[in-house]
Amino acid sequence: MGEIDGASALEPGLAKALARVGLAAPEGLRRLTGGATMESWFFSSGAEDFVLRRAPSLSFMEGRPFGHEVEAAIINAAHNAGVMAPEVVVGLEPADGIGSGFVMRALPGTAEPRVILDMKQPGRLLEEVARDLARIHAIPRAALPEDVPELDYAEAVNGLVQQFEVAGGDRPVIALGLKWLRDNLPEPVEPVLNHGDFRLGNLLAENSHLTGVLDWELCHFGDRHEDLAFGCMAVWRFSRIDRPALGLGSLEDYLVAYEQESGFGADLDRFRFWLIYRTVWWALGCLRMASFWRSGDDRMLERVVISRRTSEQELDLLLLLEEDAPEEERARPLPPIEKRPKPQGEASMGEIASAISEWLAAIKDRMEGHDRFQLAVARNALGMLARGDQIVAECENGHLAQQLFRGERSLRNPGVLAALRRTALDKLAADVPKYPMLERARAKWTG
Known part of the structure; x- marks a missing residue:
């Protein structure tokens, strides 16, 4: 189905939803690019601009912690708390016949990371990002729907283990990460509302000012460090991997700005735990994209391509985990490339x-x-x-993966780290050769 055909199919149901709140039928309906999960459609109604957020299929919502009605209520609570969140104006109903979703007022600014990263005052923007994250974390439970879940750390890690096993259990670096998470599980702290996907790509900006916070489908109560760490993953820094905090500035500046607004100082050990947790989480999330396509629930091409971005996270995860390896293993040369x-x-x-x-x-x-x-x-x-077709990369090794997961082998064993480095480099060179961390890893590991 082409873009125009898709818009024509949506317009009658969308007009029905808009009429419930006194708005005119949509004009200029067009799908926005991007979005790893939900569809976004831009349109005008009268003199105002809006965005329809919609699931590609009703079955796509199965297994999610909450539906679009709860998500819309969270967004409005954040909007009322002074967060740069959009205002939700109407939710879709079954009688509309166009699936599950809701309509929001469009916000100014761009979500394009590379445009944002080129803005003249990234430091000012980083301060505003930290401010809004602190405001999200301050939203009380009483202002939110009861359906917002709370993350149990141990259950969350066990859930990742289950996803790993379903996906074949044959990725050594992911197995290593899961073992590390189990061995380093932190004690629970007082939970706060987490946005769950707070990063470039889900933030709008204009003239070095934050203008919007989008995509609230992963909200939950949990450790504030999870939100702080997620946006600092290398993958979400895009071209500015030299700026550890969202690609906008230093981690120190980010955490200081967050503390000034929230009154809470960050714990760097907890920050590292959640950075590793979320890297494993996204690696497995990428793998799952292929299963959506295979099942027929969503046959969009992006699903199968995103599934290959697992190699980005495997490399990033190894860069994080190798800090615990013995010095002699970190200095060991890599095996040669096999072509x-x-x-x-x-x-x-x-x-x-x-x-x-x-x-x-x-x-x-x-x-x-x-x-x-x-x-x-x-x-x-x-x-x-x-x-x-040109590189032989032994990326799946079930035997080694299970040994690492059980602790029978580790980065302390001679040659394990070097072999994992070689595989990570070769696989990523085939999958996403322009990934910025690839050159940094090559320089670090091969000189």
Whole structure:
């Protein structure tokens, strides 16, 4: 289904929802690019702009901690607490016939990370980001729906272990991370409301000012350090991996600004735990994207491509965990790269993928909106196939993974760290060669 066809299918039901709050039928409905889970559609009604947030299918909402009605109530509570959250104006109903979701007033600014990272005063923006996070953490339970869950640390780690086993249990670096989490589980602290996805990509900014906080579907009560750490993951710093705090500045400046607004000083040991936890969490989240596609619940191309971003998190996780390895293992040279011989005779799978990618590049100017975005995703997928055809990367090793998870082997064993480093580099070079942390890891591990 193309973008225009999708908009035509949504317009009648959306008009019905808008009419319940006295708004005119939508005009200029178009899907916004991006979004790893939910769809976002921009439109106008009268003289105002709005955004429809919608699940791609009703089955996609199954197993989630709460539905869109609760999410909308959380957003409005945050809006009322002075957070730069949008105002929800109406929720979809079954009779609308367009699934589950709600309509929000559009906010100014851009969510494009690279545009935000190029703004002139990133330090000022970082202070405002810290301010809003502190305000989220201060929202009382009484202002929120009862359905907002509370995270039990041990149950959360066990849940990751279950996801790992369902996904095959054959990724050594993830197994190593799960073992570390179990061994370093912190004592519970007084829970606060966590946004759950507080990072670049879900923040709007304009002229170095924060203008919006989006995507509240992962809200829960838990340790404030989880929210603080999540936005500082390398993957969410995008091109500015040199700025540890959301790609905007130093970790020290971020934590100082947060403390000035909240009155709470951060515990760096707890921060590291949640940084590792969330890196494992997102690695497994990427893997799950492929299962959504396989099940038929969501056959969007982004799902299978995002699943290959697991390699980003495996590399980042290894960079975090290797701090605990003995010095002699950190200094051990990597095994050599093993490459496949150059193809002879008929075209290889990688060459076929390259040929299709070149053809797609020739027709990209005929595409618009989300279809053009999908074409770019398709070319990324074909690039993965072409690069992977040239490198032999032993990324799945169930025996080693289980040994690491059980503690029978660790980074203290000679050669384990070096082998994991080699695999992480080779796999990421095939999957996402432009990932910024790849060059940093190469420099650190190979000199």
